[in-house]
Amino acid sequence: MLIDTTAINQQRHCFDADAEIWIFGYGSLIWKADFPFLEKRSAYITGWERRFWQGSHDHRGTLEAPGRVVTLTPVPGAICHGMAYRITPETLAPLDHREKNGYLRELTPLFFTDNFTDNDSSTNEGDQTQGLVYLATDDNPAFLGPAPLDDMARQIAHASGPSGPNRDYLVNLAQALRHLNVDDAHIFALEQQLNRL
Ligand code: SIN
Numbered sequence: 001m002l003i004d005t006t007a008i009n010q011q012r013h014c015f016d017a018d019a020e021i022w023i024f025g026y027g028s029l030i031w032k033a034d035f036p037f038l039e040k041r042s043a044y045i046t047g048w049e050r051r052f053w054q055g056s057h058d059h060r061g062t063l064e065a066p067g068r069v070v071t072l073t074p075v076p077g078a079i080c081h082g083m084a085y086r087i088t089p090e091t092l093a094p095l096d097h098r099e100k101n102g103y104l105r106e107l108t109p110l111f112f113t114d115n116f117t118d119n120d121s122s123t124n125e126g127d128q129t130q131g132l133v134y135l136a137t138d139d140n141p142a143f144l145g146p147a148p149l150d151d152m153a154r155q156i157a158h159a160s161g162p163s164g165p166n167r168d169y170l171v172n173l174a175q176a177l178r179h180l181n182v183d184d185a186h187i188f189a190l191e192q193q194l195n196r197l
Helices: 006-010 089-098 149-158 166-179 185-196
Strands: 021-025 039-056 067-087 104-112 128-135
Touching: 006 089, 006 104, 021 089, 021 104, 039 166, 039 185, 067 089, 067 128, 067 149, 067 166, 149 166, 149 185, 166 185
Parallel strands: 021 128
Antiparallel strands: 021 067, 039 067, 039 104, 104 128
């Protein structure tokens, strides 16, 4: 089901206009950073695993034939690797719009895994900070939940939406994770199943 969390997100975790915010991306935000950022660093958060359990009716599917995109599911002790971006508060507006189909801003500790920066204005703030993550919980109306691997791969193979084929989302995410040297059994198994079809 298509929903719109934009207005809710604008009321959550508000920041002063001159604040700088770290946002942690674990899905398309890793490989499609089409928003302005001051710095990016690979990072991880703890207690969550990435899963293709969120429906996409607005980007990688339609109302009639939703695609599947990633959200996070709580798993004690788990580590989820991704990419963190340092942004200014005005960048939250396009991000809220992009993540509007069920995702809510949450605050999380995040841990940097490298010293890589995109420009000279690195914050050098050490290995850990507090950041935002967009999380689609299992009670949101667009949540699809788990399904057999083959069913999920077939759904992803056939779905397409305004942002393009659902398949590209999975393939690009798997490629970005390989590039980060991240092993994610769920993502790579799904990619393999997609390639078998
Ligand atoms: C994220 O990438 O952090 C959120 C999910 C997505 O937009 O794919």
